Amino acid sequence: xSNKLATLKFEQLKAIKWRDVLISTLMPxxxxxxxxxxxxxxAPNINTSLGDFPQPxxxxxxxxxxxxxxxxxxxxxxxxxxxxxxxxxxxxAQDPAAKIDERxxxxxxxxxxxxxxxxxxxxxxxxxxxxIAIPVGIxxxxxxxxxxxxxxxxQLFKPVSPLAxxxxxxxxxxxxxxxxxxxxxxxxxxxxxxxxxxxxxPTMINTAVGVAGVSKDLINVSRVLRLGWFTHVMxxxxxxxxxxxxxxxxxxxxxxxxxxxxxxxxxQNPGLGKFVWDEFQNGSSDSLSRICLAILVxxxxxxxxxxxxxxxxxxxxxxxxxxxx
Amino acid sequence: xxxxxxELTKVGIExxxxxxxxxxxxxxxxxxxxxxxxxxxxxxxxxxxxVLNIVAGLYQATTxxxxxxxxxxxxxxxxxxxVFQNHSLLPWLTAYENVELGVKRVFKGKKTKAEMREWIEHxxxxxxxxxxxxxxxxxxxxxxxxxxxIARALAMEPQVLLMDEPFGALDALTRAHLQDSLMEIQxxxxxxxxxxxxxxxxxVLLSDxxxxxxxxxxxxxxxxxDVPLARPRNRLELxxxxxxxxYRSAVLRFLYEKQKKIESxxxxxxxxxxDKSEPEKTKSVA
Ligand SMILES: Nc1ncnc2c1ncn2[C@@H]1O[C@H](COP(=O)(O)OP(=O)(O)O)[C@@H](O)[C@H]1O
Ligand SMILES: [Mg+2]
Numbered sequence: 001x002s003n004k005l006a007t008l009k010f011e012q013l014k015a016i017k018w019r020d021v022l023i024s025t026l027m028p029x030x031x032x033x034x035x036x037x038x039x040x041x042x043a044p045n046i047n048t049s050l051g052d053f054p055q056p057x058x059x060x061x062x063x064x065x066x067x068x069x070x071x072x073x074x075x076x077x078x079x080x081x082x083x084x085x086x087x088x089x090x091x092x093a094q095d096p097a098a099k100i101d102e103r104x105x106x107x108x109x110x111x112x113x114x115x116x117x118x119x120x121x122x123x124x125x126x127x128x129x130x131x132i133a134i135p136v137g138i139x140x141x142x143x144x145x146x147x148x149x150x151x152x153x154x155q156l157f158k159p160v161s162p163l164a165x166x167x168x169x170x171x172x173x174x175x176x177x178x179x180x181x182x183x184x185x186x187x188x189x190x191x192x193x194x195x196x197x198x199x200x201x202p203t204m205i206n207t208a209v210g211v212a213g214v215s216k217d218l219i220n221v222s223r224v225l226r227l228g229w230f231t232h233v234m235x236x237x238x239x240x241x242x243x244x245x246x247x248x249x250x251x252x253x254x255x256x257x258x259x260x261x262x263x264x265x266x267x268q269n270p271g272l273g274k275f276v277w278d279e280f281q282n283g284s285s286d287s288l289s290r291i292c293l294a295i296l297v298x299x300x301x302x303x304x305x306x307x308x309x310x311x312x313x314x315x316x317x318x319x320x321x322x323x324x325x
Numbered sequence: 326x327x328x329x330x331x332e333l334t335k336v337g338i339e340x341x342x343x344x345x346x347x348x349x350x351x352x353x354x355x356x357x358x359x360x361x362x363x364x365x366x367x368x369x370x371x372x373x374x375x376v377l378n379i380v381a382g383l384y385q386a387t388t389x390x391x392x393x394x395x396x397x398x399x400x401x402x403x404x405x406x407x408v409f410q411n412h413s414l415l416p417w418l419t420a421y422e423n424v425e426l427g428v429k430r431v432f433k434g435k436k437t438k439a440e441m442r443e444w445i446e447h448x449x450x451x452x453x454x455x456x457x458x459x460x461x462x463x464x465x466x467x468x469x470x471x472x473x474x475i476a477r478a479l480a481m482e483p484q485v486l487l488m489d490e491p492f493g494a495l496d497a498l499t500r501a502h503l504q505d506s507l508m509e510i511q512x513x514x515x516x517x518x519x520x521x522x523x524x525x526x527x528x529v530l531l532s533d534x535x536x537x538x539x540x541x542x543x544x545x546x547x548x549x550x551d552v553p554l555a556r557p558r559n560r561l562e563l564x565x566x567x568x569x570x571x572y573r574s575a576v577l578r579f580l581y582e583k584q585k586k587i588e589s590x591x592x593x594x595x596x597x598x599x600d601k602s603e604p605e606k607t608k609s610v611a
Contacts, residue, residue, distance in 0.1 A: 217413040220383055223401040225430045225481075235426060239417040318417030318461070 054289040059296070062289040066111040077105040109270050115297065118260060118271030121188060125195030126256045130249065132196070133203035141211025142237065158201040162194050162259040166266050169193045187269035194263040195256045202251035210244025211237055239318060246313040253309055257302045272298055330359040330517055331485055335389035336379060349375050351543040353389070355536060360515040364528040366576060367538030368584060373521045377487050380519065381407050393484065403431050406483035410490045412470040414462040420473045421458045424448060427481045448480040449473070451510055468499035479510065488520040492527065501560065504531060512557060525580070529572045530560055537579045547584060550575055
């Protein structure tokens with residue numbers, strides 16, 4: 001009897017579990033499949049100057065092409081270095097004191113090189129933004145007068161589009177950043193600064209709100225202990241502001257990634273933005289598929305960046321019970 | 326021994342509110358001897374926390390003042406440690422680290438690192454928290470958090486321990502445990518304690534004196550009851566003790582006869598009528 005009851009309970013449990021599994025894993029799959037189906041059927045009906053809108057299959061084929069391109073480029077690089085080494089060895093054999101040159105292979109950046117460039121640019125722009133936004137956010141969160149002084153500027157510059165910043169940044173960088181052997185290319189610096197200018201604000205505002213919102217009780221604890229300013233900030237203010245700070249950082253990184261693509265298009269930084277722009281200018285029969293592919297990759301990378309911040313947040317946040325989405 | 330240690334003289338406070346200044350306390354006089362355990366009891370909202378916050382230095386009295394050992398109190402300090410009603414532990418620090426924060430502040434340069442560690446552990450042992458020393462507040466029950474809060478305060482070796490309804494949010498059993506612990510600790514250490522409570526039994530069991538406050542606004546000390554019951558006190562034995570019951574009913578009589586709260590509905594009605602009549606007054610003035 002009790003055995004029967006146990007199995008019954010087990011069955012019930014299993015049934016509940018299955019429903020959860022269905023909802024949490026099957027539904028996303030169904031959603032994606034429905035989208036692909038819709039795309040597949042709708043695409044042939046859209047006739048563009050470059051032929052029909054590409055179907056999922058064609059876009060996926062471009063992935064193969066881009067991988068092939070990458071492999072060819074890799075082979076060419078290997079061959080180049082082999083030749084160079086051989087030549088140098090011969091030179092050295094003739095004359096041990098010969099001046100040999102070691103040059104870098106200067107191939108065309110492939111799709112994957114462009115992804116790398118974009119990632120490096122967005123992360124450096126995001127880093128610069130955070131290094132400015134977090135300390136400023138802490139200061140204006142701690143001091144109401146300072147907040148009142150800076151808030152109008154935040155409100156003024158926050159809604160400015162990257163496309164408006166870019167010409168200004170370009171001209172200023174061209175004027176200020178002059179060097180015979182620049183360590184970074186101008187397009188990199190321009191994209192980076194534009195990304196920083198646009199992604200600064202959410203981190204700044206959220207940090208300030210987090211800092212200003214420290215619970216009154218904890219402030220009283222700090223007052224009773226008569227903690228010094230630095231200890232107060234490090235032990236009480238910063239930890240309680242961390243959840244808000246991460247909310248800001250997540251929004252900032254999302255904005256940074258969006259802004260970057262636009263900035264790269266216009267500044268010709270050799271990243272994904274330029275890839276899309278070049279394909280648009282190119283106008284070959286493959287272009288549409290490649291742009292579609294780039295969009296999917298951009299979306300996927302944006303998603304992964306968000307996940308990384310989320311993981312960092314769960315790792316750093318003291319409140320392990322907090323639900324992060 | 327019987328010198329006055331802490332003295333409140335004509336303490337009054339007004340809070341600025343949108344409707345004009347609100348006088349929460351007026352002419353609160355209280356003299357407390359060293360090592361004394363004093364309870365503040367009164368209806369909720371009468372101004373008990375405000376008194377405690379003034380002694381702690383978190384609020385500034387508008388009139389009168391507080392003198393501790395001959396010195397006026399006008400800012401918070403670790404010699405007047407506070408056990409907050411809602412524990413107020415830092416959620417990102419373990420029990421040990423929470424106590425450490427205060428210990429480091431008070432004993433920096435006076436104790437070595439090893440001595441500090443020993444002292445922190447000793448204080449957590451006093452409140453029976455040795456088993457959960459490295460747990461964070463969210464892993465602790467309400468009673469345990471309150472114990473850590475008490476350990477944090479005790480570890481600062483305060484001259485006065487201020488407790489704002491320290492056991493208010495706990496279930497009866499946990500509360501009884503903590504009351505016993507507190508009595509034991511106070512017996513051993515001889516701290517001066519001011520404790521706010523709304524629990525009559527708690528007040529009589531723990532206190533040397535019970536300060537009963539009148540209802541606000543402009544609340545003040547209504548009566549003071551001496552509780553010269555012998556220590557150590559045992560709650561079970563006292564339950565049938567005539568003297569104990571006498572004190573208990575004295576407090577109850579004060580709260581429910583002399584300071585009987587007006588029915589809240591009546592109060593609200595009265596307030597509404599006041600509000601209605603007020604604009605007319607201002608009109609006539611204008
Ligand atoms: N910071 C404040 N500003 C305005 N009014 C306050 C403030 N703190 C307390 N009060 C008022 O003072 C009165 C006493 O409050 P409190 O001391 O918290 O009461 P108790 O602790 O006895 O319940 C209440 O009417 C409350 O509304
Ligand atoms: Mg209170």
